[in-house]
Amino acid sequence: xxxxxxxxxxxxxxxxxxxxxxxxxxxxxxxxxxxxxxxxxxxxxxxxxxxxxxxxxxxxxxxxxxxxxxxxxxxxxxxxxxxxxxxxxxxxxxxxxxxxxxxxxxxxxxxxxxxxxxxxxxxxxxxxxxxxxxxxxxxxxxxxxxxxxxxxxxxxxxxxxxxxxxxxxxxxxxxxxxxxxxxxxxxxxxxxxxxxxxxxxxxxxxxxxxxxxxxxxxxxxxxxxxxxxxxxxxxxxxxxxxxxxxxxxxxxxxxxxxxxxxxxxxxxxxxxxxxxxxxxxxxxxxxxxxxxxxxxxxxxxxxxxxxxxxxxxxxxxxxxxxxxxxxxxxxxxxxxxxxxxxxxxxxxxxxxxxxxxxxxxxxxxxxxxxxxxxxxxxx
Amino acid sequence: xxxxxxxxxxxxxxxxxxxxxxxxxxxxxxxxxxxxxxxxxxxxxxxxxxxxxxxxxxxxxxxxxxxxxxxxxxxxxxxxxxxxxxxxxxxxxxxxxxxxxxxxxxxxxxxxxxxxxxxxxxxxxxxxxxxxxxxxxxxxxxxxxxxxxxxxxxxxxxxxxxxxxxxxxxxxxxxxxx
Numbered sequence: 001x002x003x004x005x006x007x008x009x010x011x012x013x014x015x016x017x018x019x020x021x022x023x024x025x026x027x028x029x030x031x032x033x034x035x036x037x038x039x040x041x042x043x044x045x046x047x048x049x050x051x052x053x054x055x056x057x058x059x060x061x062x063x064x065x066x067x068x069x070x071x072x073x074x075x076x077x078x079x080x081x082x083x084x085x086x087x088x089x090x091x092x093x094x095x096x097x098x099x100x101x102x103x104x105x106x107x108x109x110x111x112x113x114x115x116x117x118x119x120x121x122x123x124x125x126x127x128x129x130x131x132x133x134x135x136x137x138x139x140x141x142x143x144x145x146x147x148x149x150x151x152x153x154x155x156x157x158x159x160x161x162x163x164x165x166x167x168x169x170x171x172x173x174x175x176x177x178x179x180x181x182x183x184x185x186x187x188x189x190x191x192x193x194x195x196x197x198x199x200x201x202x203x204x205x206x207x208x209x210x211x212x213x214x215x216x217x218x219x220x221x222x223x224x225x226x227x228x229x230x231x232x233x234x235x236x237x238x239x240x241x242x243x244x245x246x247x248x249x250x251x252x253x254x255x256x257x258x259x260x261x262x263x264x265x266x267x268x269x270x271x272x273x274x275x276x277x278x279x280x281x282x283x284x285x286x287x288x289x290x291x292x293x294x295x296x297x298x299x300x301x302x303x304x305x306x307x308x309x310x311x312x313x314x315x316x317x318x319x320x321x322x323x324x325x326x327x328x329x330x331x332x333x334x335x336x337x338x339x340x341x342x343x344x345x346x347x348x349x350x351x352x353x354x355x356x357x358x359x360x361x362x363x364x365x366x367x368x369x370x371x372x373x374x375x376x377x378x379x
Numbered sequence: 380x381x382x383x384x385x386x387x388x389x390x391x392x393x394x395x396x397x398x399x400x401x402x403x404x405x406x407x408x409x410x411x412x413x414x415x416x417x418x419x420x421x422x423x424x425x426x427x428x429x430x431x432x433x434x435x436x437x438x439x440x441x442x443x444x445x446x447x448x449x450x451x452x453x454x455x456x457x458x459x460x461x462x463x464x465x466x467x468x469x470x471x472x473x474x475x476x477x478x479x480x481x482x483x484x485x486x487x488x489x490x491x492x493x494x495x496x497x498x499x500x501x502x503x504x505x506x507x508x509x510x511x512x513x514x515x516x517x518x519x520x521x522x523x524x525x526x527x528x529x530x531x532x533x534x535x536x537x538x539x540x541x542x543x544x545x546x547x548x549x550x551x552x553x554x555x556x557x
Binding site for chain 1: 415416418444445446447448450452453461463467470474499500501503504505508512525526527528529536537
């Protein structure tokens with residue numbers, strides 16, 4: 001006969017699944033995202049993301065604004081990496097139009113884009129630590145470096161975040177020598193700063209406990225969902241458009257694309273972003289050395305800017321993955337159809353799979369690790 | 380915004396490209412369209428779409444296993460569902476278009492295109508978005524619901540004939556969608 005201590009009580013306890021609403025106004029969702037979680041105790045069984053709280057009809061506006069007006073608008077698609085959205089549309093318009101981009105402009109584009117990649121990853125790093133509960137002031141370390149880059153952006157584009165710097169056919173403004181030397185100084189000290197972040201975070205036992213072994217993204221699953229960017233490279237898929245579909249002057253530059261050799265977890269996605277920042281810094285250094293003289297735009301930047309009739313798709317490697325733009329032009333001053341392929345939108349669609357069977361406390365740790373920007377999801 | 384894309388200059392007839400030939404070998408007829416910026420573009424009948432996608436994704440030589448985007452286009456006399464296919468392992472690229480003639484669409488109903496989301500998870504949200512914005516109904520989709528607009532939005536904003544009710548966002552307006 002069983003003693004009292006051996007009696008298993010669990011079958012007699014009636015448990016029920018519970019629906020919990022998270023968001024839309026949640027501090028850790030980086031924008032406005034609503035998740036409907038089905039919980040079994042503390043374990044997430046099912047997730048339904050509700051999007052569209054930040055929908056600004058960017059594609060509709062593309063059809064109803066002239067190219068020149070729309071260029072100023074598209075930085076808002078992904079406000080943390082505006083250079084890339086501008087670049088994706090500029091590239092798509094250039095392949096359709098067939099216009100040449102001067103080499104100096106290409107170098108400047110690579111330079112400002114890699115700076116933008118660093119600022120985007122730095123902001124992610126700071127806020128991700130907040131998502132994990134590190135409210136003690138760590139975010140100020142990456143924001144310190146981000147601030148320096150934003151000042152450089154302000155100097156060259158007049159804006160800290162909505163740059164409108166990369167234009168169809170080239171770039172908007174030539175940097176001054178003082179600007180270049182400030183950037184050079186930044187690239188020299190930046191690796192030490194990354195060492196600082198790593199000293200605080202990478203071997204931090206609390207951080208490791210929160211991130212190691214959770215939210216494992218299987219390679220095949222990621223490919224099925226069309227995941228791109230550091231999230232899939234941390235799971236061992238070598239897709240980086242800068243290397244796999246080279247564009248601009250990337251073939252001339254020396255840099256590594258860090259790729260994992262196993263299915264990555266949340267920690268891997270962190271460490272691969274850190275490595276990417278170091279590589280971006282190397283790219284900026286090389287661009288500074290190789291920057292040629294010459295024109296900066298192959299197309300006249302006038303209000304009546306037109307793109308020749310045709311259709312085409314072009315993509316760039318944004319900090320979040322493949323950022324594509326599909327353009328159908330009929331030769332008028334505005335697009336006939338413009339369609340965005342946003343990395344955040346596609347990467348977010350895997351969230352229900354990643355959250356399955358994780359405790360609710362890990363929801364923000366996993367969601368933060370795939371680095372989704374909600375304006376980029378909702379457009 | 381009633382103007383349509385300018386007529387393309389007539390181009391010389393050419394044989395099927397790499398992927399078109401591959402599909403032809405497996406008994407699926409395709410119609411080659413003018414390349415869009417150097418990328419092979421084919422038109423395919425909706426009924427064969429899923430079989431063709433399975434072949435293209437599964438074959439070891441083509442291996443188009445990366446569905447980049449699904450776009451809907453309201454063209455002059457057709458509704459197009461455009462699929463951008465890339466590969467994670469090689470450099471192949473393909474654009475597939477499924478066209479539904481506007482004259483074939485039953486009055487008051489949406490154009491029908493088969494859904495890919497049953498065997499390709501990436502297609503799920505792209506098709507929901509295209510349904511929401513362009514109004515193409517993907518049959519066989521497990522959860523075809525508006526994704527960017529609110530659930531009770533009226534109409535499909537990227538249609539050429541879409542008219543937004545004036546002041547439709549104002550709750551007090553009589554024509555408000557709420």
